[in-house]
Amino acid sequence: MTLREAFTNPWGKPRALRLVTLAYILWSMLPVAVAILFSFNSGRSRSTWQGFSLRWYVDDAASVARDDSLRLALLQSIRLAVLTMLVATPIGVALAIGLARWRGRGARPANFLMLVPLVTPEIVMGVALFLVFSNLYDFVPFGTWAQFLGHVTFSISFVVIIVRGRLFAIGRDYEEAAMDLGASPREAMWRVLIPLLAPAIFSSFAIVFAISIDDFVISQFLSADASSITIPVRLYAGARQAPPPSLNALATIMLLTTTAAVLIAAQVLRRYGRREGQPDSAVAALGRLDI
Amino acid sequence: MPTNLQSAETEAVGQAPWTWPVFAAPGLIWLVLLFLVPFYAVLAVAMGGIDPIFLKPLPEWNPLQWDFTAFGEVLADLFGGQLGVIAMRTIVYVVVASLFSVLVGYPVAYFVARRVERHKALWLAGLLAPFWINYLMRMLAWVNLLSPDGLINKIIGFAGIPEQAWLEGRHLTVILGLVYGYLPFFILPLYAALDRIDRQVLEAARDLGASPTQAFLRVTAPLSRQGVLAGLVIIMLPMFGDYYTPNLLSGSPRTRMIGNQIDQFVNQTSSQGGQGAALTLILMAAVGLLMLYYLFNIARVTREARE
Numbered sequence: 001m002t003l004r005e006a007f008t009n010p011w012g013k014p015r016a017l018r019l020v021t022l023a024y025i026l027w028s029m030l031p032v033a034v035a036i037l038f039s040f041n042s043g044r045s046r047s048t049w050q051g052f053s054l055r056w057y058v059d060d061a062a063s064v065a066r067d068d069s070l071r072l073a074l075l076q077s078i079r080l081a082v083l084t085m086l087v088a089t090p091i092g093v094a095l096a097i098g099l100a101r102w103r104g105r106g107a108r109p110a111n112f113l114m115l116v117p118l119v120t121p122e123i124v125m126g127v128a129l130f131l132v133f134s135n136l137y138d139f140v141p142f143g144t145w146a147q148f149l150g151h152v153t154f155s156i157s158f159v160v161i162i163v164r165g166r167l168f169a170i171g172r173d174y175e176e177a178a179m180d181l182g183a184s185p186r187e188a189m190w191r192v193l194i195p196l197l198a199p200a201i202f203s204s205f206a207i208v209f210a211i212s213i214d215d216f217v218i219s220q221f222l223s224a225d226a227s228s229i230t231i232p233v234r235l236y237a238g239a240r241q242a243p244p245p246s247l248n249a250l251a252t253i254m255l256l257t258t259t260a261a262v263l264i265a266a267q268v269l270r271r272y273g274r275r276e277g278q279p280d281s282a283v284a285a286l287g288r289l290d291i
Numbered sequence: 292m293p294t295n296l297q298s299a300e301t302e303a304v305g306q307a308p309w310t311w312p313v314f315a316a317p318g319l320i321w322l323v324l325l326f327l328v329p330f331y332a333v334l335a336v337a338m339g340g341i342d343p344i345f346l347k348p349l350p351e352w353n354p355l356q357w358d359f360t361a362f363g364e365v366l367a368d369l370f371g372g373q374l375g376v377i378a379m380r381t382i383v384y385v386v387v388a389s390l391f392s393v394l395v396g397y398p399v400a401y402f403v404a405r406r407v408e409r410h411k412a413l414w415l416a417g418l419l420a421p422f423w424i425n426y427l428m429r430m431l432a433w434v435n436l437l438s439p440d441g442l443i444n445k446i447i448g449f450a451g452i453p454e455q456a457w458l459e460g461r462h463l464t465v466i467l468g469l470v471y472g473y474l475p476f477f478i479l480p481l482y483a484a485l486d487r488i489d490r491q492v493l494e495a496a497r498d499l500g501a502s503p504t505q506a507f508l509r510v511t512a513p514l515s516r517q518g519v520l521a522g523l524v525i526i527m528l529p530m531f532g533d534y535y536t537p538n539l540l541s542g543s544p545r546t547r548m549i550g551n552q553i554d555q556f557v558n559q560t561s562s563q564g565g566q567g568a569a570l571t572l573i574l575m576a577a578v579g580l581l582m583l584y585y586l587f588n589i590a591r592v593t594r595e596a597r598e
Contacts, residue, residue: 018401025417028475031432032424034442038435046435047442091318098315104308110315111590113322119585121578123532123550127571128329128555129566131336135350136328153325154344155316161589168597185310214425216535221558232427232529239427239434240458248435251428258423 007096034128036255039248046245056246057253069226070250073234077254078217080230082142084151089204091152092159095198099160100167103253118157125154126221133222150218155211159204166200199272204264210258329516337362337568348564361565365573374552374570381548384462385530389523392477395470396522400478405511414539418482421475430539434458437540439562469530469542475524484518485511490533524585531578549574 039057043050056063065069099111117125129150133140140146176190176198194201217233223229229237229252238247335350338357342349353359354416358410403414421429436443437457444454457464487509496506534550553574556567 014402014406017398017406020395021399021402021414024395024474025420028421028471029417031471032429032435033434035428035435045440046438047440047445047584091321094314095318098313098318102315104312104313106312110319111329113319114588117322117326118589119528121574121580121582122531123526123534123553124333124571124575125326125329127553127567128333130326130557131348131350131568132325132329132332135336135348136332136401149325153321156321160318161593164593165596192369210423215428216425217532232425235425235427235431236535236539239431240542242438247431251425252430255424255428258425264421 004205018212021130032255036252039245040254041245044244046248047063056244058247060244060246062237062244064249064253067246069229069234070246072227073231073249074253076144076228077213077230078257079230080147080151081209083148084155084212085205085208087148088152088155089201092204092208093163093201094159095156096163096167097193100143100164114157114160117154118161122154125150128218129153130221140240141224142222143228144221146224147219147230150222151212151215154215154218155208156209158169158211162204162207163197163200166197170196199269202268203265208260209261213254213258294392309563324576333568333571336564337572338405339565341562341565345564348562362569362572365566365569367574369463377547377552380546381531381550384466384469384548385527388466388473388530389527391466391470392474392526393519396474396477396481400481400518401485401511401515404482405488415482418475418478422479426472427483427535427539429472430468433471434539436557438463458540458542460541460545462546464540465537465546468536469533472533473526473530474537477526480521480525481518482517484515486519488514520584521588524581524588527576528585 037049038046040052040054042055053059058065060066064074070263095114098112099107101283102110129146132144133146140149170193174192175188178192179185183191213228214232215231216236219230219234220233221231230252235247235251313320331352332350335352336348337483338354338359338361339351340349340358340360341347365374369378399418401409403418407414435441438444439454439456443457448454493506493510496510497503501509532550532553533552535550537546537548537551540546549570553567553570556570
């Protein structure tokens with residue numbers, strides 16, 4: 001069957017399409033798989049396999065555990081992601097609730113302001129933050145503080161989008177029922193709405209952690225010295241300098257960290273789904289995590 | 292959807308009218324101080340001068356005093372100077388990489404969305420996997436493979452082909468790097484659009500006498516147009532501002548893009564901060580249409596979710 005037939009006949013067996021898709025998935029995964037494999041190489045080569053070892057993770061002087069620049073990058077990435085997650089999520093949840101219900105005159109521009117960071121190219125945001133911290137907010141030092149402020153800024157809108165999807169799905173009936181039964185507005189919020197929002201709040205934590213640890217442009221524009229280099233910035237700086245396999249090891253550790261965060265989130269979402277009578281695959285939940 | 296009467300009632304028994312703006316306030320104040328004000332700082336630096344002693348940009352916060360020298364210099368260079376060449380190259384790279392993305396991405400998204408019968412979750416996982424691998428790691432993987440002592444040179448060595456300098460200023464390497472980097476972000480929205488198409492609509496087309504080709508061209512293709520457009524916007528926006536892909540996969544002035552120029556103006560030569568800011572504004576104006584399209588798309592999706 002030709003590719004053209006494969007496209008046009010929805011009742012035939014699409015062998016050509018399957019082949020193209022398989023080739024694409026292989027092409028997208030293979031280079032990364034090779035990079036991970038060679039992080040376990042016992043030699044320095046990135047193309048000749050010399051046996052399995054954890055040398056580039058723990059033993060060697062250039063390993064992730066012993067090379068300061070690699071270890072600090074790992075710590076900085078995790079520290080930044082945790083800080084960002086803890087601050088951006090509550091701010092974003094409150095903003096989502098506020099924007100979904102506020103009907104006054106300021107609501108439209110406020111909504112617009114929330115959406116624009118989502119569509120602004122990262123380099124524009126990076127330049128803007130760099131220039132404002134060097135020319136106006138010069139009391140904020142470059143490095144962790146500036147990076148933290150920058151990461152929260154691009155994360156807030158993601159939280160709003162995730163949480164308000166759930167807000168619309170819930171509607172206001174449950175809170176109104178609670179208030180009819182004598183709950184004060186505050187009790188209705190804390191004992192009805194927030195528990196109902198829990199899955200969305202939880203995925204916000206996971207997503208913010210993931211996008212913060214994943215960020216390169218903002219982290220690079222706002223870094224100061226070796227102590228504020230994150231993993232992606234370290235990968236960027238080291239990639240073209242004939243790096244030892246420990247750079248691959250650092251990237252692999254980062255991949256494991258994000259994967260763990262995502263899997264935990266997917267498991268929790270799945271459990272919530274089951275409790276609400278919608279058994280759901282982890283993959284579908286993952287798909288929904290992304291926007 | 293509650294009627295107006297009901298919602299008025301809700302306001303009456305529920306929270307005071309100022310409650311919701313108060314909820315929104317911390318986030319909005321944050322975005323004003325760390326998104327709007329920084330954007331104004333770009334304007335102020337672009338329209339400012341240079342500190343004669345420290346050779347640093349001197350922002351001009353008062354619009355009445357704005358000085359368009361740096362802006363004019365950048366524009367002049369853009370129309371007829373070296374910057375024009377770089378801008379042209381950026382456009383060619385992005386357009387070619389986007390075309391590649393559609394050619395590869397459409398069949399893949401179409402197959403997984405419409406034609407997979409079993410193990411759909413597994414196929415979908417294959418499409419989603421690159422999302423959880425850092426962009427820089429994915430580029431590092433290619434630097435490994437393409438470096439002089441890398442696997443690719445070794446493999447072609449077996450076939451008797453001499454070693455190639457893949458990473459030294461080759462247009463194709465950078466374009467394929469962009470495709471590799473951004474293709475997953477194109478596929479996902481397209482997958483979602485194709486997945487939404489009702490199979491019964493296609494069956495109706497067939498029942499009414501459309502050939503399979505006609506059914507695809509006149510039903511599936513138009514219904515997936517929104518998905519293609521959304522995917523293109525999502526990948527073109529970051530591609531236009533990319534500087535790390537050409538730096539990692541080439542690093543040569545031959546493959547310099549607009550993003551590299553901004554990075555150099557702002558990060559490396561502090562006396563040219565004004566030019567960097569001006570170029571950032573020009574870039575933003577150039578991709579403004581893409582941003583607006585994306586913005587209205589998000590707003591529309593949200594509105595639909597609400598109703």
